[in-house]
Amino acid sequence: MLKAENTKITILGSGVALGVYIPALLVNYQLKKQKLDTEVVILESYYNDESKEKLKTYKKAYHNNFSIALMGHRMTKDIQPSLDEVLVDNLLQTWTKENRLNFIVWSGLWMPILERYRNKIAPDKLNIDICRIDADISATFKIHKDNSQHDHEVWLWNWEQKKLVNEIPVTTQPPIPYTQRNNRFVIHGGGWGIGTYQSKIPELEARGFLLDIVVYEIKETTQIKPENRYFMVDPEWSPWDKNQSNEHEFPPFGEVTISDNKCFKNKENYHEFYDLVKESQAIISKPGGGTLIDSLASATPIILLEPYGYAEQRNSDIWEYLGYGISYEKWKSMDYSSEILEELHQNILNRQKTTINYPQSYAEKVCSNFVGNKIL
Incomplete structure (x- = not known):
């Protein structure tokens, strides 16, 4: 080179x-x-x-x-x-x-x-x-x-x-086969923790789904449920500050537990959050562009929540059109089908490499x- x-x-x-x-x-x-x-x-x-x-x-x-x-x-x-x-x-x-x-x-x-x-x-x-x-x-x-x-x-x-x-690859590793993934769902509201994701958590819990919840504030974990896992970006981190090497870095990210709520770490080559996504059954989120990058790279379907503005609405539209995602309401009307999610996963895997x-x-x-x- x-x-x-x-x-x-x-x-x-x-x-x-x-x-x-x-x-x-x-x-x-x-x-x-x-x-x-x-x-x-x-x-x-x-x-x-x-x-x-x-x-x-x-x-x-x-x-x-x-x-x-x-x-x-x-x-x-x-x-x-x-x-x-x-x-x-x-x-x-x-x-x-x-x-x-x-x-x-x-x-x-x-x-x-x-x-x-x-x-x-x-x-x-x-x-x-x-x-x-x-x-x-x-x-x-x-x-x-x-x-x-x-x-x-x-x-x-x-x-x-x-x-x-x-496309922007996240890693050089191929997607994990769907049958080998954790029986868990990632749910989040983007970098600012916005959208309707919090309102979906109780009904998903009632259906027995195991959730990896990305919280925005530590107080959101005060009623930790043992079947869920809770993650967050280090609240003391700022994207406009540089690290000790004078470089901007991926957000320090980690699981928040009762015993340890300061377990944040990051990688040099990609964001830690991606490691959750690549092992999940689906992402439950508003359709932000970063979420679409993660979905495509990991072949993880998106269960689409209300978008943040007109541009994210188009993200939602195209992911449904291409068969890579499904609206939360439609998924719910299908009795939270696991089969449709695996079908969407296969659609992403089978996409034309053009x-x-x-x-x-x-x-x-x-x-x-x-x-x-x-x-x-």
Whole structure:
């Protein structure tokens, strides 16, 4: 593999949603394995202190009340007033000094900053991949649609085309056969613990299902039931802070028990939560993009809960259309059928291998450009 020692690939993510944070880190790790020079930059690192504190308030409110979360989604707006201009100016100076040209973007909220950089160094120089984590253009990109019209769109799944386009592998291991999996279900509400998942837990427990519940706050485990397991992301971890190696890292994650509620750990190459998903009968969750990545990579079907906004609705639509998921209501009407879940698992396994391995194809594209420019 060619080494691009003078060309750094900048991967722009956000910590507001793990569904755009974790894919950025997956792509980063896999490009580094291809000997490419990469850096992940998280938008909230450039927020002013007041805005960071407001984010914590929003997260708690959205977790506590899904209606408030949906209202906030409809009011998605430009975050430029939230930025620390000194930090942003320093960032742009660094990019200019290092002649950064290659960007992979996971949040549309980066687009005004990229536009400033584009105008600063020359309009036609930048190579920008706009990554679509949803089956429709997500809200953060819609409000900055004009800024991204000349860049390269990378769809993972596209509702209009009714198909998968690109994939992001999580590991190199094949999916676990369905008959060898734990007789358990993962249930969660995404990185902010939002949605209707909590309301489904009592009726699932009443049916005797064994649940792996991803909680958002430690207080949610005060009435631990022995048949369930409880997991969470380390509440002291922040996606916009770096670790001791000065790198952004996958969320520290672990099981919460009565005897030990600080058992968090993480891996270098993928998120710990995936190890739960790959052994489960199904994921019970709203259809966030990160959940779809996990579903596809592990061949684990999704029992689809109410979506967070119009773009997640399209995620739900395409997963049902392709036969990879089923709405909770339909599954319930089928008396919580295990047979339909195994059928959905097989559908994912049997899908046509016509999608593009995005990190691999990106590495090949970049290295091809280096050959063309005689940078060996």
